[in-house]
Amino acid sequence: MEIALIKNLSCHVGEQVTIQGWIYNQRSSGKIAFLIIRDGSGLMQGVVVKQEAGEVLFSDAKKLTQESAVKVTGLVREEPRSIGGYEMQITALEIISIAEDYPITHKEHGVDFLAEHRHLWIRTPRQAAVLRIRSEIEHALRSFFYERDFVLADAPIITPAACEGTTNLFELDYHGEKGYLSQSGQLYNEANAMALGRIYCFGPTFRAEKSKTRRHLLEFWMIEAEMAYFALNDTMKLQEEMISYVIERVLEKCTNDLKALERDVEKLRAIKLPFPRISYTEAVEILKQAGEEFTWGDDFGAPHETIISSHFNAPVFVHRYPTAIKAFYMKPDPDNPEVVLGADLLAPEGYGEIIGGGQRIDDLALLEQRIAEHKLPQEAFEWYLDLRRFGTVPHSGFGLGLERTVAWLCGLEHIRETIPFPRMLHKMYP
Amino acid sequence: MEIALIKNLSCHVGEQVTIQGWIYNQRSSGKIAFLIIRDGSGLMQGVVVKQEAGEVLFSDAKKLTQESAVKVTGLVREEPRSIGGYEMQITALEIISIAEDYPITHKEHGVDFLAEHRHLWIRTPRQAAVLRIRSEIEHALRSFFYERDFVLADAPIITPAACEGTTNLFELDYHGEKGYLSQSGQLYNEANAMALGRIYCFGPTFRAEKSKTRRHLLEFWMIEAEMAYFALNDTMKLQEEMISYVIERVLEKCTNDLKALERDVEKLRAIKLPFPRISYTEAVEILKQAGEEFTWGDDFGAPHETIISSHFNAPVFVHRYPTAIKAFYMKPDPDNPEVVLGADLLAPEGYGEIIGGGQRIDDLALLEQRIAEHKLPQEAFEWYLDLRRFGTVPHSGFGLGLERTVAWLCGLEHIRETIPFPRMLHKMYP
Ligand SMILES: [Mg+2]
Ligand SMILES: [Mg+2]
Numbered sequence: 001m002e003i004a005l006i007k008n009l010s011c012h013v014g015e016q017v018t019i020q021g022w023i024y025n026q027r028s029s030g031k032i033a034f035l036i037i038r039d040g041s042g043l044m045q046g047v048v049v050k051q052e053a054g055e056v057l058f059s060d061a062k063k064l065t066q067e068s069a070v071k072v073t074g075l076v077r078e079e080p081r082s083i084g085g086y087e088m089q090i091t092a093l094e095i096i097s098i099a100e101d102y103p104i105t106h107k108e109h110g111v112d113f114l115a116e117h118r119h120l121w122i123r124t125p126r127q128a129a130v131l132r133i134r135s136e137i138e139h140a141l142r143s144f145f146y147e148r149d150f151v152l153a154d155a156p157i158i159t160p161a162a163c164e165g166t167t168n169l170f171e172l173d174y175h176g177e178k179g180y181l182s183q184s185g186q187l188y189n190e191a192n193a194m195a196l197g198r199i200y201c202f203g204p205t206f207r208a209e210k211s212k213t214r215r216h217l218l219e220f221w222m223i224e225a226e227m228a229y230f231a232l233n234d235t236m237k238l239q240e241e242m243i244s245y246v247i248e249r250v251l252e253k254c255t256n257d258l259k260a261l262e263r264d265v266e267k268l269r270a271i272k273l274p275f276p277r278i279s280y281t282e283a284v285e286i287l288k289q290a291g292e293e294f295t296w297g298d299d300f301g302a303p304h305e306t307i308i309s310s311h312f313n314a315p316v317f318v319h320r321y322p323t324a325i326k327a328f329y330m331k332p333d334p335d336n337p338e339v340v341l342g343a344d345l346l347a348p349e350g351y352g353e354i355i356g357g358g359q360r361i362d363d364l365a366l367l368e369q370r371i372a373e374h375k376l377p378q379e380a381f382e383w384y385l386d387l388r389r390f391g392t393v394p395h396s397g398f399g400l401g402l403e404r405t406v407a408w409l410c411g412l413e414h415i416r417e418t419i420p421f422p423r424m425l426h427k428m429y430p
Numbered sequence: 431m432e433i434a435l436i437k438n439l440s441c442h443v444g445e446q447v448t449i450q451g452w453i454y455n456q457r458s459s460g461k462i463a464f465l466i467i468r469d470g471s472g473l474m475q476g477v478v479v480k481q482e483a484g485e486v487l488f489s490d491a492k493k494l495t496q497e498s499a500v501k502v503t504g505l506v507r508e509e510p511r512s513i514g515g516y517e518m519q520i521t522a523l524e525i526i527s528i529a530e531d532y533p534i535t536h537k538e539h540g541v542d543f544l545a546e547h548r549h550l551w552i553r554t555p556r557q558a559a560v561l562r563i564r565s566e567i568e569h570a571l572r573s574f575f576y577e578r579d580f581v582l583a584d585a586p587i588i589t590p591a592a593c594e595g596t597t598n599l600f601e602l603d604y605h606g607e608k609g610y611l612s613q614s615g616q617l618y619n620e621a622n623a624m625a626l627g628r629i630y631c632f633g634p635t636f637r638a639e640k641s642k643t644r645r646h647l648l649e650f651w652m653i654e655a656e657m658a659y660f661a662l663n664d665t666m667k668l669q670e671e672m673i674s675y676v677i678e679r680v681l682e683k684c685t686n687d688l689k690a691l692e693r694d695v696e697k698l699r700a701i702k703l704p705f706p707r708i709s710y711t712e713a714v715e716i717l718k719q720a721g722e723e724f725t726w727g728d729d730f731g732a733p734h735e736t737i738i739s740s741h742f743n744a745p746v747f748v749h750r751y752p753t754a755i756k757a758f759y760m761k762p763d764p765d766n767p768e769v770v771l772g773a774d775l776l777a778p779e780g781y782g783e784i785i786g787g788g789q790r791i792d793d794l795a796l797l798e799q800r801i802a803e804h805k806l807p808q809e810a811f812e813w814y815l816d817l818r819r820f821g822t823v824p825h826s827g828f829g830l831g832l833e834r835t836v837a838w839l840c841g842l843e844h845i846r847e848t849i850p851f852p853r854m855l856h857k858m859y860p
Contacts (some may be wrong), residue, residue: 040627040628040658096824099821100819119816120820131583135581138582151562158648171603174648175855176856191550195552203634383547386550390550391499391553421585421618428589430814
């Protein structure tokens, strides 16, 4: 008998197939039992009719507790009223294991309890849906770059230099030397871009922040691209194409999961290219008109980002931030060196900054000056300076925070649901 | 003018295109200059004929030192004698930057010098070829699982428990608790597989080993798959299909790069399914027949693996290792509990073990017993035991070491060339 996945049941209507999974719910009368079965790809209702299935199968079906493991075989038919739209008339059932007293029942549970049981919580339909969408987003991102001839160049995680202070870095003992967990692959990406042209990396990044917000994780994934011969405008164009590509893919492939999350997909469908682009200075105007007290030169906080992005139905680029509040490597705008050729992308619906990026300084003398101004140890950056000594070219890049993007596309309140095992302040188990 | 990549020149024969890149080599006479240009995607010869191009362009071309950055425009033609098979008749040249005294010249350099200059070394054709092949292998692996409906479920990097002793673990301070960098996502993968059916993770893993061999890195990437309802044989079948898929993709997409590495591709082409499968006991026989002193029950070292694999022209599965030398979670063979339902895959040509995997214990009591026998702290494993308490099913998985696979497919001597910025003992810069 062919083993099928629930997500592919539409290809098996009128066929006998076997599903291997777990019981999510069971209810029965004296004559009929309904099993809601999950197999990791989706949910399916299985029906056992006593008169057709016989005593043994029917009484087995009634024994099944939540999370008991089963193989079921039967005829697949369309059934619009059933979850997922298909149903199985079960004619054979093999019990693999009976689960007793599963801790996560169908009633409400507190957040701390669920977090402590994350290894089981991920089995609930809502959490599983988020994780499948995350997987689709990750693959879409990678496919986007693959199709555009980018080289995937993994940046190192353990790094020797603490680029911008060690406050928010996890430190470790690297056989006698101090090593730090990377917050960004960017500097290495620049080296790789000079070697390979257009590259990206996609890996975990770490921030030992003491903050506890619904937008922050201490361990999160970031996709970072870096392109030789790209100016600021080129990278904004690439970014919006990437976001649009991902949205299209998710809308196409994750229909059932988005539905399970009750995501308003019309808000995603309405997003069209090009995305609006405003300068930092224009963004400050928006804040002032909204009655905020805000001084030109300050950085935006989450509430500011929400006010700015609420003016748009699509993600909005905010470009040309004040030089003083941005990283040392950002290229000043030749028309106004008080601002840099950088841009952040703010997601709609209050999800805040999902991308930061821009053009990098490609002039050796200016970069040396900036390293001195920022009081960074130049010897740690000699290799990085070499990229300006030998074959320097205009280049740009950006980093997209995966978990915030997942939260936005899924319409989630809290970032902790966007990753299988979130790492938060004082939260490392399981 | 359209910007083209050198790797795609075959699509532009007879057209005028622009290439953005760097000078790898330049030689000229009084009448003609040959520029070997790299753009990260490949190498191309550009030809500047003084009489056609004019004085200015010709003298610009003669100025170009190694690693100077240039945009060149011209007609693309087939030229089998040129590197890559195509050539450009350059009619416009823009100098972006002139590099002075590039440290890595065309003469031989010592390994330490190259390692110190890894940020530049990766620009050399050989290193860039390896990194492009690595990128292709990574994407092929992910595509393989995507096409088979696997969910990508990222395992955490910072973990609380030191599963099997802390000797080889990097430790860090997680806001007052001890955290460790993950050596494997497997335990988390099992939780994810029970939630999502068939999953994989693909991320960096860490081993704080004091060893310094040509096969070991302290930071390396591993793709690990875990499948509910999979027995040992199912996972071996999946593994060989995966390896075969990757080989096919690399042979198809990386022709030029494999050629640049002088890889004997016939050895890869000859690999057919199914791969040979021998038991540990049969492998021990091979060693004895080869004159090795070897006691049943010992683990294989690298020289043993080489002897065993040299008997085959394809990767070989060695299954059913002694229970005593394998991890606590490995399922004993019901026919002979002295051995486990595990299998390693040994690559041919002496590249050693590239995959380890097998079936996991799905029985709660046995797993508790093993945890006690191995003197592991049971409370750290309560969540892992939950996977056997609630909905336990037979399941299997494996982990493939990316860098060893890259070394094998590229035919490299040393693993340090398989990753952009290798992390080795006392080697963390740049
Ligand atoms: Mg910002
Ligand atoms: Mg082994």
